Amino acid sequence: MMRAKTACNAVIIVLGALQETFHTEWIDYKHHFMPTDEELADFIQYSRSLGLKVILKPIVNCKDGTVRSCINFSEQGLSSEGKWVSWFLNYTDYQIHYARLAKDTKCDMLIFGSQLVKTEHKEKLWREVISQVREYYNGQLCYEADKYQEDGVRFWDAVDVIGTSxxxxxxxxxxxxxxxxxxxxxxxxxxxxxxxxxxxxxxxxxxxxxxxxxxxxxxxxxxxxxxxxxxxxxxxxxxxxxxxxxxxxxxxxxxxxxxxxxxxxxxxxxxxxxxxxxxxxx
Incomplete structure (x- = not known):
């Protein structure tokens, strides 16, 4: 119905992993609100059968309602670097999981990050995320900046598509x-x-x-x-x-x-x- 009503030629499938607060390191992408890989693959196949391009967008939100643009560990004291590394390792694991699925289901684009403003200064860690995701997915990679924040992203050269909210x-x-x-x-x-x-x-x-x-x-x-x-x-x-x-x-x-x-x-x-x-x- 979406295609008939809007004449769209693509669908963006948003997946919402959860972390407890803006300074929680663990990311849960297997909670019961998430579709199973089989359900997601079936929906992607159905979308493609309609002639739609498919864009996969795995994002992360905070359970306590804090917007994801606030996720950061720089305000947690001098020992925060280990927390940054831990969060990025968990985030990379999350993205790789869906990079594999995106490749297997022939998705046209993977949006591997969305509006994570207070993490963007960790350029080296973001470049590591991109590098590892590319090992599993060879399609178009996009990062989605938050509104008004496009100038602050320093790793645009490493992506294929510049996106914005x-x-x-x-x-x-x-x-x-x-x-x-x-x-x-x-x-x-x-x-x-x-x-x-x-x-x-x-x-x-x-x-x-x-x-x-x-x-x-x-x-x-x-x-x-x-x-x-x-x-x-x-x-x-x-x-x-x-x-x-x-x-x-x-x-x-x-x-x-x-x-x-x-x-x-x-x-x-x-x-x-x-x-x-x-x-x-x-």
């Missing part, structure tokens, strides 16, 4: 894309907006990254934002793809979806705009 406000979207263009040109890499979105509530177009926003239901707000997004991206040929958050993994009935004020697309008029924009580019 591009939740930029409607009024500054063009400006931020022009800023990112300079980074893309510096490293001569492919660029994809690997995640972006806007809630269907008043105020979200100006602050699409504010997931706790609770304005009144507004389809017009969501449509206006995506219209601007597609217009601005169409002016810049260095942008090679847009990933939109989100399509529900389990669909409620249409009446319930129509009342949703969040990012989900199903059951909302914005699907028609997205379908038109993507159909024109195929």
């Amino acid at each position: 591009g939740y930029y406000g409607q009024k500054c979207l063009g400006h931020e894309l022009d800023r990112i263009k300079k980074i893309v040109e510096k490293y001569h890499k492919t660029f994809v907006i690997t995640e972006c979105g806007c809630k269907s509530c008043e105020g979200s177009a100006l602050a699409p990254d504010q997931w706790i926003l609770s304005g009144s239901l507004s389809y017009a707000e969501q449509i206006s934002y995506y219209k601007t997004l597609f217009e601005e991206c169409s002016k810049r040929n260095f942008i090679k793809g847009i990933g939109i958050w989100a399509w529900q993994s389990r669909l409620d009935n249409k009446e319930i979806c129509e009342k949703d004020r969040g990012y989900f697309l199903y059951g909302k008029p914005v699907c028609d705009l997205i379908h038109m924009a993507w159909k024109e580019n195929q």
Whole structure:
């Protein structure tokens, strides 16, 4: 249904490993909310049978609700280096597990990191992650920077695709894309907006990254934002793809979806705009 409603040509499958807090070293990617490898492989095969490209995105979140951009050990005292090494070893194990699966299932891209802002200064350790992941997966490797943080990543030369979580406000979207263009040109890499979105509530177009926003239901707000997004991206040929958050993994009935004020697309008029924009580019 997602392809029929939006004319998308790819699906980004997000997998959410968990750690207890922002300074916990252990990463659990086998908890009961994660699909089994067999379930995931079946879904990838099904997606490919529909003609969709498949992008695998294994991320890590904190159980206590802290955003993953805060994960770090530099604020834990002078003996923190061992904790950094331990976390990166666990993180590498997590990524290698899905790198193997991505290779076996012929995924088109692996997003091996997402919005881990306070870890990015550990350039050497990130380069080791990339090197080890490449031993198991020979497809396109992408790192997803957090919004406004693209300049802080020092290992862009080691990836194939520069990604960003591009939740930029409607009024500054063009400006931020022009800023990112300079980074893309510096490293001569492919660029994809690997995640972006806007809630269907008043105020979200100006602050699409504010997931706790609770304005009144507004389809017009969501449509206006995506219209601007597609217009601005169409002016810049260095942008090679847009990933939109989100399509529900389990669909409620249409009446319930129509009342949703969040990012989900199903059951909302914005699907028609997205379908038109993507159909024109195929």
